[in-house]
Amino acid sequence: MTIVLVTLLAIAITLVLAGLFLSPKPQAPVQQDLPYATRNGTRVYRSVSSQAYKPEKNVRLQRTARIDTNYRPTKSYKRSLDQYGASFSSSNFAHFRSLLNVKQLISPRDGEPTPWLGICLILIAMFGLGMYSLQPLFAARSNASVISPFWTETSPGATPLATPQTASKSVDTNSPPVFTSAGASQALVRVNQMSASQYNSNDEFNTWSAAACSAASMTEVINAYKHTNYRVTDILKVESGLHQITPELGLLDANGIDATVDKFGFKAFHLQNATLDEIISIANKGRPVIVSYPPPRVEGGHILVLRGGQGNNVYMADSSLLNKAVMTRADFSYYWGGFAVVVTPK
Structure with a gap:
């Protein structure tokens, strides 16, 4: 019986983990290299969307232009990068927390992922409780197998009667x-x-x-x-x-x-x-x-x-x-x- 329970638990956890890895995860916003032009030897950045950048007509890209190695991003640009990193970390944490939200099983909400981790923890807890509750039965059958196969002939690992x-x-x-x-x-x-x-x-x-x-x-x-x-x-x-x-x-x-x-x-x-x-x-x-x-x-x-x-x-x-x-x-x-x-x- 113990082997059967452990096998069922292993199958259940495998299915839960498979669902966890197959569930959608938050994606980081598309990050592209900021296009720039050079003007008087200095990089000039321009904010862009995910679409291809098209330089202004009056700006001519110089492949061999001199680049100012002392350039530092402006405070506003640095602040935007920090906010982006914090936002992405918060998104990951929120996704992890949603995987533990078992309320989604009772009252599902559109756009929320299936709480695979919560299901996994519930299965492990139920297995532990079941093993604890059946402990007297396991002990009795264990004692029986030591004394006579008559009591455990149909149990896993029992010694059958001689032919x-x-x-x-x-x-x-x-x-x-x-x-x-x-x-x-x-x-x-x-x-x-x-x-x-x-x-x-x-x-x-x-x-x-x-x-x-x-x-x-x-x-x-x-x-x-x-x-x-x-x-x-x-x-x-x-x-x-x-x-x-x-x-x-x-x-x-x-x-x-x-x-x-x-x-x-x-x-x-x-x-x-x-x-x-x-x-x-x-x-x-x-x-x-x-x-x-x-x-x-x-x-x-x-x-x-x-x-x-x-x-x-x-x-x-x-x-x-x-x-x-x-x-x-x-x-x-x-x-x-x-x-x-x-x-x-x-």
Whole structure:
């Protein structure tokens, strides 16, 4: 986004400067050498207009006449030259000032130049204000790109997801998951960890949003079972208080889920060497499963919730900006590292 804004500003300033150089500028009056004749060895000047000078009939120009080197212009002639210089300088200043007069854009006046310099200054000021206003967003995206490409896959410079090595069929997004029994999997609602409304302050959002996937996953599961409206900040406060998460690394240890949900009246059961069919079956029966994409397969790693599966599709609640709600079994198997935790009330 920053590159786009800078490019647009550069184009705008280029157009403004082009208009500035192409706009008419005040011209100095035509200055010609003063014609003179010689009379008794002395130059005799005659004021002329821009038209060609025609000497009087009774004046004969002498090419070889003697010139008085001690000649000095009269006071009136010198005064006229000074006035001419002052007038020309004032004209230049007035033209420069008119290029800053942005009122010309609102109430244009005939004969007045377009205020290119004023437009240029306004564009620079608007760009600076825009960059200052978007600074929290840039900071959040910058933090996100350090931890996981899931949050910035579509952003300039982001690291894309690795291409699965297993060939897979296309995802059918029109087929919703079928739950064999009502439960938390069906009631589960995705939360967006990159939404400022999930945090108590902008500082908390800027610090934690890119690393809060574990807190977001626990928030989704706890709300699904208890029908509560916890936000990410509520679970994050407990998780960080137990020193189970950092802004740089996210969840530090798998047991951090156990310790955190315990404070909300839940227990965590870690599945060992579970197959994809097994965790899909558990989720389809109403118990969502917290799974992870480990760092070797996704830069920085990512934690999300599996809600179930049907046919070739796996259904998830993904709190990242990508919001991957459905993937093929082959793609999910490529990213999933085998980590699976079932969180249920005590």
